[in-house]
Amino acid sequence: MGKPVDPSYPLYPIACVFAATGLFLVLLTSFVRSRWNLGVSFLCFWLFLENLTFAVNSVVWADNGDIKHPVYCDLASHLQTICYVVKPAATLIMTRRLYLIASFRNMEMHTTLKRSDLIIEWFLGLGLPLLVAGPIYYIIQTRRFTILEGFGPSGSSSHTVLAILLFYQWSISLPLISIVLYFPKVVWIFYRQSRDMSDFFLRSNSNSSTSRSGYLRLFALASVDMLATFPVGIVNVALVIVRNLDSRRSLPFYDGWTATHRNWAPHSSPYSDVLAKGRSGLAQFYFSNWVTPVLSLIIFALFGTTLNARKAYMTVLCWFGDLLHIRPIIRRRRQRLKHQEAVQNRERTRRGLGSGPQEITLDSQLWSRELSFADFELTAPAGQRIDAKDDAEARKSEDSGRDAIKVYSGPGDSTPALTPPKSDSDKPEV
Known part of the structure; x- marks a missing residue:
């Protein structure tokens, strides 16, 4: 193996491996506890696959730009297209879910409305990304895939108005919907009705998937995801426009089917092309590459280190402990976690807050379950409940x-x- 062209090697593949491991643990705890939140689950699943491919790509093509493993390159390039849409779509799912929680709309939801919410979330998290990465992307796809020296396969699309409308705009339009329609309302409702929200979280039963701290964690993840995807989308659209104006002096609407697919063979691009973009282009390139592992590590920090997550880890370790006959060691660790939880519950009881908080879970049954606050009369004056x-x-x-x-x-x-x-x-x- 020759000298890697990326000066940050091997930091990037190591970060991707750690990020993929963290997302796997988050998904594992959700599977053990049988609780899912579609927005977080879709984001974790697709980012887990993307981190794995990024780690493999940066190792296999660390010192070369050879065209090899074409089937894998097809899958990896289309996976990047899927994740390009999933990130803003997951933000929209999470902010919409937060708005429904904050406005207590699930008290008025009937079965049809609950199904419509699930259909919308499944379409945004699965249907729309597959649709964009499949037939829509093929309309503007100029090459089968492109091998970038040091980083492996990636997609290739035309620089036209149609490409902006069909592909690049998703990282702008979906965050804009979240920012305009849901995000301000979530902040305003949570600020004005913080007392009612706290009462709802404290009265939620043990099967509820909401808590005040969990609500804030989901809000933080949606905010970080929005800050990561929205600027990248704006920069990508701006670069498409600027490059075409510099080379063609115009931005065509569409080059035509034949012209778009004329050079369909895979293409290899040297690392010097990235350096030729200047400091701004180089910064944009590395920023877009590091968004996925950094966002994945943030997800693990928010959802993979909670008390309920650690209890799920101990459950999995007990399964392996039975196989390896080391369960007494694991049992002592589990008893320490239970003691820590009991101390926290006593502290909350001393403060008059009741039993311990229910951690946020990846629970898709939030709207199909009768929650404990569903019998409240919201028309009562503030501070009173009927x-x-x-x-x-x-x-x-x-x-x-x-x-x-x-x-x-x-x-x-x-x-x-x-x-x-x-x-x-x-x-x-x-």
Whole structure:
């Protein structure tokens, strides 16, 4: 193996391996606990595959730009296209879910609306990326794939108005929908109704997938993802426009089917082409490459280090401990985690906050489950709650209590054998 052309080698493949491992652990804990959030799950799954391919690419093509392994290159280049759409789509799914939580809309949702929400989320996280990476991308695809020396295969698209409308605009339009329609409302509702939100989180049952800290973690992930994808999308569109204006003095709408696919054979590009773009082009290139591993590590820090996640890790370790006969060591670690959780619960009880918080989970059943706050009457004044179910149970117990003091001596006797004691005023004087 010759000298790698990337001066940061092997930092990049190591970071990709660690990022893929972290995402795998997040998905593993979700599988163990059987709780999924579609926005986070789609993002973790696709980024996990992209990190693996980036690690392999940066090692196999570290010192060369040879055209080899064509089938793998096809899959890797199309996977990059999928992830280009998944990142902003997952942001939209998460911000929309946060808006539904913050506005308590799931209290009014019927079965049809719940299904429509799931259909929208599945389309944004799976249907739309596959549609863009398949037939839509083929319309503007100029080459089968391109091998960049030091980094491996990537896609190749035309620089036209149609390419911007069909491909590049997704990293701008989807974050804009999140920013304009949902993000300000989420911040405003959470700020104005923080007391109601805290009451909802504390009253949620153990099966609920929401907590105040979990809500904030999901909000932080959506914000980071938006900050990572939105600028990249703007820069990509700007570069397409600037390059065409410099070379052609115009930006054509479409070059035509024949002209677009004329040079369909794979192409190899040396690393010197990246250096020729100047400092701004080089910074944009490395920024776009490092977005995936950095975002993956942030996801692991937010969702893979929580108390519930560590408990899921211990569950998996116990499975392997049974096979390797080292379960006593794992059991002691698990007991320390339980003790830590008990201390946190006692601290919260001392502060008057009730039982321990329910960590955010990757739970897709949030809208198909009857949550504990679904009986609240939201039209009540702020700070007050009217629970119809509790009132009905109280009246029922009160009626049963009144009936309990009547003990009849026979079916024909209507006089109660047990009567209330007389008051002091009715007692005869001694």
